[in-house]
Amino acid sequence: MKKQIGSKTLPQADSSATEAKVRALFKENKELYFSQKELVEEFEKSNPCINKILRKLLAEKVILRKRAASRYYYKLC
Numbered sequence: 148m149k150k151q152i153g154s155k156t157l158p159q160a161d162s163s164a165t166e167a168k169v170r171a172l173f174k175e176n177k178e179l180y181f182s183q184k185e186l187v188e189e190f191e192k193s194n195p196c197i198n199k200i201l202r203k204l205l206a207e208k209v210i211l212r213k214r215a216a217s218r219y220y221y222k223l224c
Contacts, residue, residue: 205221209224
């Protein structure tokens with residue numbers, strides 16, 4: 148008999164843990180601006196993962212986004 152393939156449950160993404168860390172970083176550093184690249188390097192996550200978190204925080208109006216030259220920077224509202 149072959150080994151059963153498939154799964155009834157899906158693995159949970161840890162984006163909520165990373166999101167909590169990103170929120171905490173912004174709250175601890177209210178006066179600082181962060182680039183997406185800095186956040187990717189700090190949390191050792193993929194660019195799409197950090198981008199998803201930033202978009203969610205922007206939609207919730209937790210952070211704001213400013214453009215300087217060709218980059219965007221994020222700061223707590």
